[in-house]
Amino acid sequence: MFRKTMLLTVAAICCAYTVQAESKYGLETGSPGLKSAGALAFGPDGILFVADAKQATVFALDTEDTTGDPSGAKFEIKNLGKAVADMLGTEARDVSINDLAVNPQSGNVYLSVSRGRGPDATPVLLRIDAANRLSEVSLKKVAFSKATLPNPPADAVTGEGRRRSNKRTQSITDLGFVDGQLFVAGLSNEEFASKLTAIPFPFKAAAGGTSVEIYHGAHGGFETRSPVRTFTSYKIGNENHLLAAYTCTPLVKFKVADLQAGKKLKGTTIAELGNRNNPLDMFVYQQDGKDYLLIANTSRGVMKVTTDEIGEIEGITSRIAGTAGLKYETIEALKGVTQLDRLNATHAIALVVDESGAANLSTIALP
Amino acid sequence: MFSHHLLRPLASIGLLLTLGLGVATELAGQDTRTASGESSVTIRLDGERSPRAEEQRFIVTGLPQSTLRRLSAVGADNSEAWHATMSVTVVTDAESPNTEAADAGPAAARVAARPMLGDYFVEEGAVVFVPRYPLRRGTTYRVAVITKNAEQALTLVREFSLAAAPKQPATRIVAVFPTASLLPENQLKFYLHFSSPMSRGEAYDRVKLLDDQGDEVDFPFLELGEELWDPAGTRFTLFFDPGRIKRGLKPRELFGPSLIEGRSYTLVVDRAWRDARGQPLHAAHYKRFKVAAPDDVQPAPSNWQIVAPAAESRQPLVVSFGEPLDHAMLQRVLTVQQGKDTVPGKMVISKQESQWSFQPADDWAAGEYSLVVDAALEDLAGNSIGQPFEVDVFNQVDRVSTPAAVPIPFVIR
Structure with a gap:
């Protein structure tokens, strides 16, 4: 009897929470209909944003996962690809782990996964709890809302009433939630444009957000548009900024307030990260009273960037030998990191590919 | 067993x-x-x-x-x-x-x-x-x-x-764009077209660039976690690393451009690349090309040559650009309009993507028409009608002023 009462109480709390999240963020319950699952980011109250590039859409899902203790969590799963493939009843070569995000409220880790390698691959979301147990995030009955990116590719009709197939797609390289807005970075598989889209959350009906064309300069007097690969938010003084790494490696800062619709915006280059390294993931953390930016790269290990002069730096405008701008050190010990997110004040979680090619989920001390 | x-x-x-x-x-x-x-x-x-x-x-x-x-x-x-x-x-x-x-x-x-x-x-x-x-x-x-x-x-x-899926005919590479064998030093991308849907996740291991000595060029391409495929999985977009194209950036200063004017290269596609069914390609593919000077000039529709056919015919309208343009974008950014109506018809891209022709579904009627071009249309080096790939001015960012679409009038007589 006691137990039954307890269960009922728990159920009542869950319902109350769900109703609150649904009404608070305008979510509806049902099947969101994801066709792909790529970049992930957490918003408020356990809301998980999932990029579905196939539909040029971003989904907000209520994970109802708001309790836990990130401070003590420790994740270690050898060969995560195989563990995921086992669960999904397939082989590791037919599974790809597209992104990883830590729910800051619970400390649980979320993965976006494709089951299958072809264009009809099935999107799957998985959760890993503090006991390193993997479970599936249901996409059947979940509270969600969605926003479609502005200017989705429109089929041009020019031939005998026949719609040509449109091969243009917009991939989404990163998502981030800052100050009530979801920022979406990506690039097209055709034109080399650079658009950063800001979508206010809760999503409004027919939400599309606004896109800003972003540029960067280079020493020598050139400027170009360029897609953003990964970004994070950072407060400089009292102003929210985005720190963004372009596909061509400059690290830039933008004031969030400057990202306005129809405006062409040039970021201030605060560091050049060098070649042979494409930035993959980044976040800011504190250590001994100072802020650092941690960046995982394709080939140069993990970089720890000091933010000491981030407010004053005026942008790299002259030819500087070696790396210019903010100082950084490369943490050589952290090689093979393909996914990185902040776990708590002292640790990060990383997907690290070892020499055998297996991707292991590891908890690493912040350098 | x-x-x-x-x-x-x-x-x-x-x-x-x-x-x-x-x-x-x-x-x-x-x-x-x-x-x-x-x-x-x-x-x-x-x-x-x-x-x-x-x-x-x-x-x-x-x-x-x-x-x-x-x-x-x-x-x-x-x-x-x-x-x-x-x-x-x-x-x-x-x-x-x-x-x-x-x-x-x-x-x-x-x-x-x-x-x-x-x-x-x-x-x-x-x-x-x-x-x-x-x-x-x-x-x-x-x-x-x-x-x-x-x-x-x-x-x-x-x-x-479980029995393996029955073997299907091997997937082939049916086209690589641009088709020209002379490309600018700042060539921005290739499009690889396949006969069947392909597998994702291994693209960058399956392509390499060899120079005229047969040596592999180090890291010439932009490698992205989310590979750039079309929805059907039959076209892959391979960008050159923009950090080695753009001037004034460290990657280019340290390692030089991926392509060097005057030299010859081969893009090699590995046969081991698996299609969506897990089968390797029918054969490896080689695209050989020579490299010309960089192209920093935006495509200018005012320089295009438009040959308008006679009224009461279904002869094609022929537009010559004077240079190859982006094959993918040419499929969707040009339309023929009479007043506000789009003229239905079929288009053909030819002459190494330097010519676009349009055959109407019905006979041409005499009158004024316009060829409407989306200003996003790019040349091989990513210079678009609206803006060059790089701008040689510093600290001078203007508001976007180019119209999204450029109409080019022509008359059918």
Whole structure:
């Protein structure tokens, strides 16, 4: 009897929470209909944003996962690809782990996964709890809302009433939630444009957000548009900024307030990260009273960037030998990191590919 | 094969205690071989060939009534309780004759298989497992059933090796754009077109660039986690690393541009690239090209040559750009309009993407028309009608002023 009462109480709390999240963020319950699952980011109250590039859409899902203790969590799963493939009843070569995000409220880790390698691959979301147990995030009955990116590719009709197939797609390289807005970075598989889209959350009906064309300069007097690969938010003084790494490696800062619709915006280059390294993931953390930016790269290990002069730096405008701008050190010990997110004040979680090619989920001390 | 499967200790379950329960293994395309059984417990797979997971069922019959009663009370979401009696796992790495050794590193072999996701229930005296996702053809699945009596726990194992999908004709590379064999030093991208949908996740391991000495150019391309495919999975966009094209950036200053004017290169596509069915390509593909000076000039529609056909004919309108333009964008950014109406018809891209022609569905009527061009249209180096790839001014960012579409009038007489 006691137990039954307890269960009922728990159920009542869950319902109350769900109703609150649904009404608070305008979510509806049902099947969101994801066709792909790529970049992930957490918003408020356990809301998980999932990029579905196939539909040029971003989904907000209520994970109802708001309790836990990130401070003590420790994740270690050898060969995560195989563990995921086992669960999904397939082989590791037919599974790809597209992104990883830590729910800051619970400390649980979320993965976006494709089951299958072809264009009809099935999107799957998985959760890993503090006991390193993997479970599936249901996409059947979940509270969600969605926003479609502005200017989705429109089929041009020019031939005998026949719609040509449109091969243009917009991939989404990163998502981030800052100050009530979801920022979406990506690039097209055709034109080399650079658009950063800001979508206010809760999503409004027919939400599309606004896109800003972003540029960067280079020493020598050139400027170009360029897609953003990964970004994070950072407060400089009292102003929210985005720190963004372009596909061509400059690290830039933008004031969030400057990202306005129809405006062409040039970021201030605060560091050049060098070649042979494409930035993959980044976040800011504190250590001994100072802020650092941690960046995982394709080939140069993990970089720890000091933010000491981030407010004053005026942008790299002259030819500087070696790396210019903010100082950084490369943490050589952290090689093979393909996914990185902040776990708590002292640790990060990383997907690290070892020499055998297996991707292991590891908890690493912040350098 | 038979005994090999049966005698191996099962790490996830414990030691196999008995072989006397009708243990069986089933191999693709062969008859089921069953050892003589003392128990009536059987394991079967229904709907193996169904593409729908909900029609695929692993069914265990002959379990004691006490077990069925106990399991009937177990909630569907309490998978741990079900796994104590029945689990279905994927057989991989060295265990499986169907897995390529290259895909399962040593680490894979050390990890015990986790049970598959799916729904368990008791139905008509049988325990049923419906996998959450469709079974994969060519994969072996192992069903383990544990029954207990007063003396011992007995583990019954049966494996089902699903027949591989029938072989299909190998996928081919049907086109690589640009088709020209002379490309600017600041060439921005290639489009690779395939005859069937391709597999994702290995693209950057399957393409390389060789110089005229046959040496591989280091890191010439932009490698992205999310590969740039079209929705059908038959066209792949391969960007050159923009950090080595743009002037004034460190990658280019340290390592130079990926392509150097005056030299020749070969883009090599590896035959091992797998299509969506996991089969390699029909053959490797080589695109040889020579490199010309960089192109920093925006395409200018005012310089295009438009040859308008005669009225009352269905002769094509022919537009010559004077240079190759982006093949993908040419498919969708040009339209012929009369007033505000789009003229229906068919278009053809020719002369190494330097010519676009349009044949109307109906005869041309005399009158004024316009060719409307989206200003996003780019040349091979990413210079668009609206803006050059790089601007040689510093600290001078203007508001976007180019109209999104540029109309070019012409008259049909």
